[in-house]
Amino acid sequence: MTDMIPRLFGTSGIRGKIGSEITLNLITDVGMAAATYVGGKGRKAVIGYDTRTSNKMVENAIIAGILQCGCDVIRLGMVPTPLVGYAAMKLNADIGIMITASHNPSQYNGIKLWNPKGMAYTQDQERTIEKIVHEKSFSKVSWEHIGDIKDNSSIISGYMDDLLNNVDIKGGLKVVVDCANGAGSFVSPIVLRKAGCEVLTLNSQPDGFFPGRMPEPSEANLSELMKVVKATGADLGIAHDGDADRMVAIDDEGKMADFDKLLALVSSKIGGKIVTTVDASFCVDKCMKESGGEVVRTKVGDVHVAEAIVECNASFGGEPSGTWLHPDFCMCPDGILSALKVIEIVEKYGPLSKLLNEIPSYPTVRDKIECENIQKTLIMEKVKEELPDYFEDVNDVNFIDGVRISMKDGSWVLIRPSGTESYIRITLEGRTVEIAQSIRNKSREFIEGIL
Known part of the structure; x- marks a missing residue:
């Protein structure tokens, strides 16, 4: 029955362009649905937002919906998602609501929902919200039971103190932090300074137009950070996305840390059982095996990682994109805590460039092809039917998230639709650069042939 209900949630919340995909009517309905879901009268929601120009408008709309169903609101103001x-x-x-479109451009906005344990809503919970919105089955209250609004900014200092208590950093490293003019602009530099680091900042003045760089912390967007790290002799650089639930690192040589190697490094130092996604490199498995740990793989998306962490009682979980979860602190992805963890490792074990060079390299390619959302289902049906026969020496076919083809030599390719943007994503790993490039070209040729 729920298969007939339109999807609102992607791999990381509800997200789209303001005015067309994300309308104020939809936002108000989501607010009413969220309040209805948690029980309405007597319940409370905490709400924060990032730096986007549409955020206060969206906040007012969602609060209007929440209050209509009798739920109280605690406003946190402009804060990072992990807060x-x-x-x-x-x-x-009873519920946490973050207004953000994460790494998407300025014209986008969205909503992420969190449960009382600080964990992202599961797929089943998201489908329930979608059902309430679709059926308009809101539990509205009469005028005398409308919810109340309070502000709470003092929680920020408690969050920073608890972050610092979660790591053992003596201090002294020079760190350049680039906050993308996003929600981490105040908190992240302050926390790093409180940890004893010498901190230089880039793009750390909040601005929803993202004038310094686009909020996606990709290599193309971080050229300035890489130059500053090298020019100032910093020990490392830290970059966040728009809402600071992600973190990527620049090593002491001014090079962007390989996503998979950085995940493998941190995973091996934390140890135990860790969770990662189907698109993560084999180097994670190799490092965990050497450290006596175990790897559990799941679908792409921090929601799936969080569910798997709980299910298998893992010590850590993360995606190669830099979205990492630290269950001993909170079940919300936290780019600021992730930065502290990397700083702690560099302080204890040596330069980041050296640590990453010790991890085996397998040429990895991440590519994407533009594809309208309405085309994705048809295209992925074709991928499931035809891709396994398109490659030679196929050893395994996995449908856990999209289609992942593994070859006998250990190379693999994953094709899946983006849950947040109008793309089909191609992720692959080859035993040599030539093999990786060949797989990429063949995969693009296959998808473009369908399109």
């Missing part, structure tokens, strides 16, 4: 998850847990809220 919303933390606040939901610490303030005993």
